[in-house]
Amino acid sequence: MTTDVLTQKTGFTLAQYAICMNGIVWREALRFLHQRERFVSALVRPLVWLFIFAAGFRQVLGISIIPPYETYILYEVYITPGLIAMIQLFNGMQSSLSMVYDRETGNMRTLLVSPLPRWYLLFCKLLAGTAVSVLQVYAFLLVAWFWDIEPPHLGYLTVLPALLLSGLMLGALGMLISSGIQQLENFAGVMNFVIFPMFFASSALYPLWRVQEGSPMLAYLCQLNPFTHAVELIRFALYGRLNGLSLAVVGGCAVVFMVGAAIAYDPSRGIGRRGPAGGET
Amino acid sequence: MMQSQMPIDSPASPERRPAAAAIAALSIDRVSHCYGPRLALDDVSLDVAPGTFTALLGLNGAGKSTLFSLITRLFGVQRGHIRIFGHDIGRAPGEALRVLGVVFQPRTLDLDLTVTQNLLYHAALHGIGRGHARTRAGEVLAQIHLSDRSGSKVRDLSGGQMRRLEIARALLHRPRLLLLDEPTVGLDVQARDDMLDHVRALVREQGIAVLFATHLFDEIAESDDLVVLHQGRVLARGPLPDVLAQSGARDLHAAFMRLTGTAAEMGGPAP
Numbered sequence: 012m013t014t015d016v017l018t019q020k021t022g023f024t025l026a027q028y029a030i031c032m033n034g035i036v037w038r039e040a041l042r043f044l045h046q047r048e049r050f051v052s053a054l055v056r057p058l059v060w061l062f063i064f065a066a067g068f069r070q071v072l073g074i075s076i077i078p079p080y081e082t083y084i085l086y087e088v089y090i091t092p093g094l095i096a097m098i099q100l101f102n103g104m105q106s107s108l109s110m111v112y113d114r115e116t117g118n119m120r121t122l123l124v125s126p127l128p129r130w131y132l133l134f135c136k137l138l139a140g141t142a143v144s145v146l147q148v149y150a151f152l153l154v155a156w157f158w159d160i161e162p163p164h165l166g167y168l169t170v171l172p173a174l175l176l177s178g179l180m181l182g183a184l185g186m187l188i189s190s191g192i193q194q195l196e197n198f199a200g201v202m203n204f205v206i207f208p209m210f211f212a213s214s215a216l217y218p219l220w221r222v223q224e225g226s227p228m229l230a231y232l233c234q235l236n237p238f239t240h241a242v243e244l245i246r247f248a249l250y251g252r253l254n255g256l257s258l259a260v261v262g263g264c265a266v267v268f269m270v271g272a273a274i275a276y277d278p279s280r281g282i283g284r285r286g287p288a289g290g291e292t
Numbered sequence: 293m294m295q296s297q298m299p300i301d302s303p304a305s306p307e308r309r310p311a312a313a314a315i316a317a318l319s320i321d322r323v324s325h326c327y328g329p330r331l332a333l334d335d336v337s338l339d340v341a342p343g344t345f346t347a348l349l350g351l352n353g354a355g356k357s358t359l360f361s362l363i364t365r366l367f368g369v370q371r372g373h374i375r376i377f378g379h380d381i382g383r384a385p386g387e388a389l390r391v392l393g394v395v396f397q398p399r400t401l402d403l404d405l406t407v408t409q410n411l412l413y414h415a416a417l418h419g420i421g422r423g424h425a426r427t428r429a430g431e432v433l434a435q436i437h438l439s440d441r442s443g444s445k446v447r448d449l450s451g452g453q454m455r456r457l458e459i460a461r462a463l464l465h466r467p468r469l470l471l472l473d474e475p476t477v478g479l480d481v482q483a484r485d486d487m488l489d490h491v492r493a494l495v496r497e498q499g500i501a502v503l504f505a506t507h508l509f510d511e512i513a514e515s516d517d518l519v520v521l522h523q524g525r526v527l528a529r530g531p532l533p534d535v536l537a538q539s540g541a542r543d544l545h546a547a548f549m550r551l552t553g554t555a556a557e558m559g560g561p562a563p
Contacts, residue, residue: 023386027419034416038405045404117398124364125417126389132417277368 023127031127032135039139042109053102053147057094058154065090077218079250091160092246093215095170096238098151099144099178104206106140107185111192123276130273137186137269141178148174166249173248177241180261183268184237190275213239237264315378317342317469317501318363323372325358332358334524336372340517342468343499345492347512349548350521356505357397359521360473363503364394376469390418393467395458397474397505403447407438410446411461418465425464432460436490452483459490469501470494476511484511509544518544520551527551 043050065087080088113119122132152160152167162170188201212229213236214222223230233239240257247254318340325333333355340346350356361367363374365385374381379388401410408429415425433439436456446454455475462470472491476484488511494500504511512518518535520527528535528551532544541547 023419026421030416030419030421034413037416038402038409038413041405041409042402117396117400118402120364120366120396121400121402121414122417123366124389124392124394126386127417127419128386 028127028131031125031132032138035122035132035135036139036142039136039143043143049105050147050150053098053105054150054154056101057098057151060090060094060097061087061155061158061160077220079247079252079254085159087158088160089218090216091155091162092249093213093242095148095151095174095245095249096177096181096213096215096242097210098147099141099174099181099241100206100210100238102140102144102147103178103181103183103185104188104201105185106136106143106182107189107192107201110136110186110189114189129276133186133272133276134269137179137182137272140182140185141175144178144182145171145174162249163251165251169251170245170248173244176258176261176265177244180237180241180265180268183265183272186272187268187275190272209236209238212236213242215239215242237261240264314342316340316375317344317377318503319373319375319378320359320363321373321375323359323362323369323374325355325362325367325370332524333362336521336524336526338519338526338529340469340501340503342501343495344517345495345502345504345513345515346517346519348503348505348519348521349507349509349512349544350505351507351552353523354507354521355524356507356521357473358524360394360396360471360505363471364392365389390465391468392471393462393465393469394471395455395462395473395475397477399454399458401446401454401458401461404445406443406445407433407449407457408442410457411464414461414464420465428464432463435463436460452479452486455479455483455487456490459487463494463500467500469503471503471505473505474507475504476506476508509548512544520548522552 068086110119113122122136123129125132149167184205188205192201210216212233214233215238219230219233219239222233237260240254240260243254244257244261247257316339318338320336320338323333323336324331336355336359338346348356348359358367362369363376363381365381365388369382374388376388377391379391381388402413405413408426411429411432412422412425415422415428420428429442430439433442436459438453438457438460441449441453446457449457459470459472459475470491476487479487491502491504492513495502506512512532514532516532517530518532519529520535528538528547530538536542536544536547539547539550541550
């Protein structure tokens with residue numbers, strides 16, 4: 012073991028970076044498996060929307076033929092990409108909650124005193140959360156398939172890169188938010204001020220042309236909402252098509268949020284400005 | 293206060309400094325740190341030589357945990373320099389942190405993972421492959437007599453076992469400097485003595501440098517180097533007999549009271 016760490020004078024090998032990433036993803040997966048109720052609730056939430064909300068609104072909200080759809084579709088089919096993005100949004104915020112909890116309990120220190128670059132550690136953490144969200148999405152799609160939500164077979168594959176990118180963006184947003192939350196109790200505010208506005212002011216539940224009819228201002232806000240573009244990126248990818256604008260917005264926001272999170276967790280700029288945990292000095 | 297400060301390389305006991313000419317395991321040079329307007333550390337300087345046990349003595353609120361957070365780069369150094377075996381923690385954090393093992397005051401184990409899983413996770417964070425990590429985990433668990441609990445969930449361990457596990461984890465990557473921030477808090481007398489014996493054995497047998505933060509006088513042995521930290525300032529540093537001689541007290545408790553009384557007269561940083 013000594014040769015792994017101590018005889019190496021400077022820097023880390025690619026293998027060591029890979030080992031670190033593997034370890035962080037592995038730990039996140041273990042935690043996820045230990046929290047079965049988290050998996051169940053992550054699955055039940057979108058299914059409730061699909062089975063109850065969408066069924067109820069099927070007759071109220073008619074969907075005209077809009078890209079990427081080539082024919083009239085059921086409302087359940089329309090909101091499926093939105094529900095997929097919702098899974099990732101909640102997962103991103105759940106990861107954020109988990110980071111706040113880790114910081115309160117001291118677990119975060121284990122991660123942050125690793126000798127590997129901090130930005131890399133945070134990226135691995137982000138990737139781990141994204142991987143978990145992708146698993147949740149495929150579990151949801153499996154159940155939805157029995158509800159006659161059947162995108163093209165190839166769509167299950169082509170949606171994967173979109174899921175990774177949107178998962179990274181939403182996870183990075185959660186990480187950025189977590190850096191500013193001092194206590195778990197404050198997390199309820201995230202629900203009210205981040206999750207709900209992002210979800211409802213988007214194209215997840217209704218197409219933007221419908222919103223435009225009701226409120227041009229709201230439609231404009233929806234277009235500015237990165238979550239709208241995550242939904243559209245997923246929607247198009249699920250049908251084997253690429254939405255260039257959404258790709259650019261989601262990719263750009265992912266980079267911005269990641270850089271922001273790295274800065275927020277930088278010891279000289281972010282957490283270092285706060286005092287130590289309660290009771291310590 | 294500064295007049296009462298004793299340099300750690302005091303000529304009073306040169307035989308205690310076999311590595312004086314060598315690079316310091318830990319060098320803290322004129323470090324200050326503020327939380328907003330509150331000054332938590334004020335011009336703190338100290339050295340820890342390789343293969344020595346240095347006790348950092350201070351009451352609650354003295355600044356010990358802040359100092360540990362700076363050494364481990366949880367906080368950025370605002371003023372001054374911290375070097376670990378010559379590596380500046382701000383400029384070369386990777387090189388500095390890879391030779392550092394740390395046990396924080398609050399427990400940082402993942403309670404939902406097993407003993408071995410906690411160790412493997414730590415190993416991965418240091419870039420140590422699974423095969424080596426498993427071997428090394430077996431070794432450190434044997435050292436702390438927890439081999440039979442390797443598959444247990446951490447939440448099922450006693451407080452003393454958790455602390456031993458944290459020390460084992462800190463040693464997994466074979467650090468050359470070990471930081472322990474009040475690791476005996478919450479332990480019974482026997483567990484506390486066992487832990488101190490174990491840490492001193494690490495210094496003696498493996499040549500690891502140790503910085504041991506405590507507020508308990510009876511955890512400090514005559515052979516230790518001592519740093520007295522009070523209200524963010526170093527009041528005295530050096531071998532324990534030298535600190536006693538300097539303060540004119542017969543025991544550590546009296547010496548501490550005299551030193552901190554002096555500091556109060558001179559006025560400390562803002563609370």
